[in-house]
Amino acid sequence: MSGYALPIKRLIKELSRFPGIGERTAARLANHILRASEEDARRLAESILDVKRKIRFCSVCFNLAEGEICEICADTARNRSVICIVEEPDSLIALEGSGEYQGVYHVLHGALSPLDGIGPEQLRIRELLDRVAGNVVEEVIVATNPSVAGETTALLLVKLLKERGIKMTRIALGVPVGGDLKYTDRMTLAKCLEFRRGV
Amino acid sequence: MNARTQYRTEAIVLRLLDYGESDLIVTFCTAEFGKLRGIAKGARRSRKRFANALEPFSRLQILFSRRRPESLALIESCDVLSHFPGIRANLEKTFTASYLIDLTDQFTPDDKNNEGLFQLLNDFLRLLEGGPATEGLLRFFEIRLLKLSGYDPVLDHCLVCKTPLGNEKAYHFNSGDGGLICTACRPDSPDALPVSLGTIRMLLMGREMEIDRLGRLFLSEQSAEESRRLLAHFIRHLLGRELKSVHVLNEIRRLGI
Numbered sequence: 312m313s314g315y316a317l318p319i320k321r322l323i324k325e326l327s328r329f330p331g332i333g334e335r336t337a338a339r340l341a342n343h344i345l346r347a348s349e350e351d352a353r354r355l356a357e358s359i360l361d362v363k364r365k366i367r368f369c370s371v372c373f374n375l376a377e378g379e380i381c382e383i384c385a386d387t388a389r390n391r392s393v394i395c396i397v398e399e400p401d402s403l404i405a406l407e408g409s410g411e412y413q414g415v416y417h418v419l420h421g422a423l424s425p426l427d428g429i430g431p432e433q434l435r436i437r438e439l440l441d442r443v444a445g446n447v448v449e450e451v452i453v454a455t456n457p458s459v460a461g462e463t464t465a466l467l468l469v470k471l472l473k474e475r476g477i478k479m480t481r482i483a484l485g486v487p488v489g490g491d492l493k494y495t496d497r498m499t500l501a502k503c504l505e506f507r508r509g510v
Numbered sequence: 511m512n513a514r515t516q517y518r519t520e521a522i523v524l525r526l527l528d529y530g531e532s533d534l535i536v537t538f539c540t541a542e543f544g545k546l547r548g549i550a551k552g553a554r555r556s557r558k559r560f561a562n563a564l565e566p567f568s569r570l571q572i573l574f575s576r577r578r579p580e581s582l583a584l585i586e587s588c589d590v591l592s593h594f595p596g597i598r599a600n601l602e603k604t605f606t607a608s609y610l611i612d613l614t615d616q617f618t619p620d621d622k623n624n625e626g627l628f629q630l631l632n633d634f635l636r637l638l639e640g641g642p643a644t645e646g647l648l649r650f651f652e653i654r655l656l657k658l659s660g661y662d663p664v665l666d667h668c669l670v671c672k673t674p675l676g677n678e679k680a681y682h683f684n685s686g687d688g689g690l691i692c693t694a695c696r697p698d699s700p701d702a703l704p705v706s707l708g709t710i711r712m713l714l715m716g717r718e719m720e721i722d723r724l725g726r727l728f729l730s731e732q733s734a735e736e737s738r739r740l741l742a743h744f745i746r747h748l749l750g751r752e753l754k755s756v757h758v759l760n761e762i763r764r765l766g767i
Contacts (some may be wrong), residue, residue: 331531425608426525426566427613428754430761459565459598466601471765496561496594 373418373435375400390414392449398422422460449477458483523568524615541628545618548574548583563588567607596639606643610745612755617659626658628717632719643736650716652741664689665710671695679707683740685747
């Protein structure tokens with residue numbers, strides 16, 4: 312980094328702290344910012360500060376929200392009797408992208424992982440139980456990832472919620488659309504047979 | 511520059527750590543190489559190369575290469591030998607398997623041939639896959655693991671007077687000294703835990719009996735409680751801390767599950 316003026320060095324150092332950004336990429340981004348207009352640079356800086364100042368967790372579903380509650384929880388057209396449980400806000404965004412789901416969500420912010428010391432108290436499980444207790448919920452869809460951690464979380468949620476008389480469903484597992492059976496791994500194939508449905 | 515040497519071995523996944531944007535650092539328990547750490551490039555982004563193989567307690571056939579024994583291995587491919595689906599489909603079994611994995615991770619030395627520990631873990635995962643997650647299973651795993659890793663507690667005679675087990679109905683176990691002390695020699699140590707003769711005999715049987723016959727040993731409520739306290743205390747003393755998986759297990763118990 313020698314040869315750069317101090318403010319540029321500082322910018323490169325800050326940018327290289329981002330995941331997947333090494334010093335060379337950081338230097339390229341810094342040069343781009345340097346060449347951009349002052350207005351563009353201000354917009355970038357303000358949008359970073361805005362995210363830090365305005366974004367918080369929705370008080371209902373713990374999705375990322377601009378205000379007290381997120382857009383999905385504020386939408387009166389959404390079906391509040393169906394809750395879809397996801398591990399992270401990224402999963403929520405992915406499911407929303409499908410355009411197929413009209414219910415509401417609950418974000419756990421992680422999955423059970425005893426080896427990493429992540430138990431129920433580190434997740435938003437107590438808040439989910441309170442939410443379910445105070446509302447008429449007909450169905451809870453468990454959309455945690457199909458990994459050991461996600462499956463363990465799903466098993467725990469089923470144990471906790473089923474005894475309350477709520478219909479519990481798990482997202483289907485199987486071959487992806489456009490996939491090829493001969494290139495699919497054994498476990499996925501076993502699951503796709505287990506989760507087969509009548510036609 | 512040293513050339514990379516390729517190896518093929520059977521391994522059980524102990525731990526996974528995200529590394530960079532798309533890689534995983536995986537800790538394995540192997541018979542030939544003891545605890546082995548390797549990097550699986552692109553494992554988080556592409557599921558094709560390591561298709562669902564890199565998950566805790568999966569038993570795999572791995573192909574890896576490295577330049578020197580002390581360097582991080584490059585995981586080139588994995589074939590799943592067993593996912594232990596019976597464990598993964600049951601909450602209690604998954605937590606039990608997590609504890610077995612956590613304990614093995616703590617007691618397995620790096621890069622040292624350790625067929626015994628690998629076989630022990632594999633055998634107990636197999637027992638857990640086919641049978642219930644009992645308190646006995648955990649205790650017998652602990653006592654066998656301690657023996658194999660050189661921390662075998664002295665349970666067949668008093669550490670002070672050397673009198674063999676059997677003259678008294680109750681003893682005390684002192685974690686600091688790693689063994690039993692009979693009532694006559696019992697020091698006023700706050701560390702010493704009371705333990706009955708029946709519990710000690712059970713632990714000794716569980717330590718020596720053939721693995722496939724272990725399911726026939728049944729721990730009474732008193733023996734389960736005493737052996738749990740004794741071994742938990744001893745393991746905590748050896749490691750100097752509580753295992754993370756034990757913390758999580760306690761949280762689950764508080765939920766009443």
